[in-house]
Amino acid sequence: MKNQLTDVFNEHYQQDPAATYFAPGRVNLIGEHIDYNGGLVMPCAITAGTWLLLAPNNEGVIRFKSMNFKDEGNFALQNSYEKTGGEWYNYPLGVINELQGKGWKLATGLDLLYYGNIPIGSGLSSSASIEVLTAYALNDYYQLGHDKLELVKLSKKVENEFIGVNSGIMDQFAIAFGEADKALVLNCDTLKYKVVDCQLGDYILAIINTNKTRELSESKYNERVAECQEALKALQQEINVNNLCELNAEKFALHSHLIANETVLKRATHVVRENDRVHLAAKALNAGELEEFGRLMYASHQSLKELYEVTGKELDAVVDFCKNYAHVIGARMTGAGFGGCAIALLQKGYEQDFAKHLTEDYVAKIGYPAAIYVHAIGDGVKALAVPVN
Known part of the structure; x- marks a missing residue:
């Protein structure tokens, strides 16, 4: 090259x-x-x-x-x-x-x-x-x-x-x-x-490109940033906090009533809970508990879908397939969303089978194929x- x-x-x-x-x-x-x-x-x-x-x-x-x-x-x-x-x-x-x-x-x-x-x-x-x-x-x-x-x-x-x-x-x-x-x-x-050591053992990191491109400057990315800033401003009426992730889920629950806009509340709820998930994910990786790490990946995607609303049908189709595929223990969108890629913890040896069946399912739901590949860390x-x- x-x-x-x-x-x-x-x-x-x-x-x-x-x-x-x-x-x-x-x-x-x-x-x-x-x-x-x-x-x-x-x-x-x-x-x-x-x-x-x-x-x-x-x-x-x-x-x-x-x-x-x-x-x-x-x-x-x-x-x-x-x-x-x-x-x-x-x-x-x-x-x-x-x-x-x-x-x-x-x-x-x-x-x-x-x-x-x-x-x-x-x-x-x-x-x-x-x-x-x-x-x-x-x-x-x-x-x-x-x-x-x-x-x-x-x-x-x-x-x-x-x-x-x-x-x-x-x-x-x-x-x-x-x-x-x-x-x-x-x-x-x-x-x-x-x-953090990222020893995946019997699993590999599969990257699935939905082949739906997005331009961040033309997407709703900046809108989400503004919504989070609105949530922070509401919380600052009552507590001294410089950013949303200074709060854990318990402290956030005590003050979330300050956020009157339901959509903005959903965005802030995702942010606080997702931050807690990273703490748990680091512990899981350090302990070699890959199934727990995979569970947290699925929970992250669900939150991004329901609370932050940045996944879309393409990314959801990939993750839904992974949930029902026996040799994947975790999957989620990665990046800003609105298209782009998902990642999955896939058992080694099933790369071709995974690609074949995911492609069939994805084409049936979306109408065109995704691209599936593996890159090392x-x-x-x-x-x-x-x-x-």
Whole structure:
């Protein structure tokens, strides 16, 4: 793969790449829609991801090319940039803009080539992968001196302010700090985290792409963020709390009467209970209690369906099938929802049987097939050896 990318880079830019980098995608094992509420999440990096090859040029232009999209970006060197339309290269352009805002001045032009094997719009964080990858690569190549946490915060700021999606920090954090065969238990308020062994024993993590794409900035994601902020404001009439996940279910029940809007109450109830589930899930993984972990996955999905209302018929069809398939012990949507992916704890040796019967059931209910694949839990963003032909 790297040699093929080198050939494309050479053909397109008429020079060899000077450096090569990789950033993974991520799945969130449990703890959904609570990252922007200061809660605990349990993501892991996966072995699918995004590659970046780069080299300076002498033409005073920043050039973006992706092997996944037709659109190419060409920008003259300037002190700042603004988002232009909905093209993919706004993500790395936003990173460059933010780095320049921190005092970096690009003295020469720059050629960048991206390739990713994360399904676009699937909920596996292809956009955050590009952001963290670009920030890490430029920081490393130009020796800018930012640590990894600074790059995570910078990438989140790009997502929020340059792109316009009010997401939390989980995606960028998992992509930067992920470790092979480990899950991260991340406190999204303090950014403190623990590493949890993710030994799945006789099970594997199956990823099921519903093949229903969604654009977060065009979805109801921002609406859910606003509803949670409304719930928090109502609770603050009576108690001193900075985010919803400072409350456990018991304390929330004492004050939930302050939330008059029934829909907003449902959203807040999910947030508080989901945060509690992450605590329980970490204990289950540490104890090797995979069936309990699977039960919590199902409970998480049910809450996202009934209280947070972000699943939809496609994701529900996948999880409903898993509940009735004897060799799956847990399943849930992962990511923001509104389409995208689900994950399942599937017994080893049943991959083909699972794919066959899930496909039949899904096509009957939805009308087109889902994509089913397995990725190992992998490392976070890193530099790779420069490929040589």
